[in-house]
Amino acid sequence: MTDQxxxxxxATLSLxxxxxxxSQQETTRQIRELGKQIGGLGDKLASFAERSTLAxxxxxxxRQIRELGKQIGGLGDKxxxFTEGLALPSMTKILGKRFGMDMIAPGLLSRKxxxxxxxxxxAWSKTRDEAYIVEVKSHLRExxxxxxxxxxxxxxxxxxxxxxxxxxxxxxxxxxxxxMRERVLREGFYLARIHDEQFELEVPNDFQPxxx
Numbered sequence: 001m002t003d004q005x006x007x008x009x010x011a012t013l014s015l016x017x018x019x020x021x022x023s024q025q026e027t028t029r030q031i032r033e034l035g036k037q038i039g040g041l042g043d044k045l046a047s048f049a050e051r052s053t054l055a056x057x058x059x060x061x062x063r064q065i066r067e068l069g070k071q072i073g074g075l076g077d078k079x080x081x082f083t084e085g086l087a088l089p090s091m092t093k094i095l096g097k098r099f100g101m102d103m104i105a106p107g108l109l110s111r112k113x114x115x116x117x118x119x120x121x122x123a124w125s126k127t128r129d130e131a132y133i134v135e136v137k138s139h140l141r142e143x144x145x146x147x148x149x150x151x152x153x154x155x156x157x158x159x160x161x162x163x164x165x166x167x168x169x170x171x172x173x174x175x176x177x178x179x180m181r182e183r184v185l186r187e188g189f190y191l192a193r194i195h196d197e198q199f200e201l202e203v204p205n206d207f208q209p210x211x212x
Contacts, residue, residue, distance in 0.1 A: 087136045087172045088121065090199040091192065095123040095132060098201065102126055110158040117151070117158040124162055131165035132190075140173035140180045145187060152212040167212040172199050 088106055095101040101123035108122045121134035133151060137144050148169050156163040171184055172192040184191045185203065188210020192199045 087134075087192075087194075087199050091121055091134055091136075091170075091172060094192065094199070094201060095121075095134075099123070099130070099132060100125060100128060101130070101132060108159075112158055117154060119151070122159075124165060129164070129166055130168065131162050132168050132170055134170045134172055134192075137171065137173040138175065140171065140176045140184070142180070142183075144171060144173070145183060145189075148189060149187075155212070168209050169212070 092104050095104055102125055104121065104123045105119075106121050108119045110117050119133055120136045122131070123134070124131035133148075133155065135144060135148050135151070148171060152167060152169055155167060168190065169188075170190040170192060174194050176184075176191070176193050181191060181202070185207060188208065190207075190209060191202050193202050194200075
C-alpha cells in the first residue's frame with residue numbers, strides 16, 4: 001500500500017467517524033424534541049443515546065485503525081505524519097497572517113542531558129516579542145492538554161535562545177469533542193480545527209490567551 005493510498009484510507013476513516021457523530025447529533029435532537037412532549041424523559045434518553053452511540057462509533061473507528069495497522073505496520077506514526085502534514089500549510093498561513101510570525105519551523109528538536117523535546121510546529125518573530133507552539137492531534141484528548149502544559153513549562157530549558165519571548169500555545173486537532181473544546185479555551189490555549197481540509201482558528205471574540 002502506497003503512502004497516498006494510506007492517507008486516503010485514514011482520511012476516509014476519520015470522515016466516517018465525523019459523519020457518525022453528526023448523525024448522532026441529529027438523533028439526539030429528535031429525542032429531545034420528543035422529550036418536550038413527554039417530560040424529562042427525553043433528555044435522559046438523549047444523554048444515554050449520545051454517550052453510548054458516540055462511544056461505539058469511536059471504538060469501531062479505533063478498531064479499524066488498529067486492524068489496518070496490523071496489516072501494514074506503523075500506521076500510528078504515519079497517521080500522525082499525515083495529520084501534521086495536513087495542518088502545516090494552513091497553520092503556517094494563520095501564524096503568518098493572524099499572528100505576524102515570520103519564522104516557522106516544523107518538527108523542531110532539542111536535546112539536553114540525554115533527554116529531548118520535539119515541537120510539532122514552532123513559530124517566532126524576529127521583530128516582535130512573541131512565539132507560538134503548535135501541537136497537532138488527530139483526536140483531541142485530555143493527555144494533549146497535559147502534553148501542552150508540560151511543553152510550555154519546559155520550553156525555555158530546551159530552547160534558551162527564545163527564553164525572552166512571550167510564549168503562547170495552539171492546539172490543532174481534526175476531531176474535537178465539545179467538552180475538550182471548552183477545556184482548551186479555559187486553559188488559555190488557542191484552538192484550531194479542520195474545516196474543508198483546512199485548519200481554522202476557533203476561538204470566541206473575547207478569548208484571552210494565556211501567556212507563558
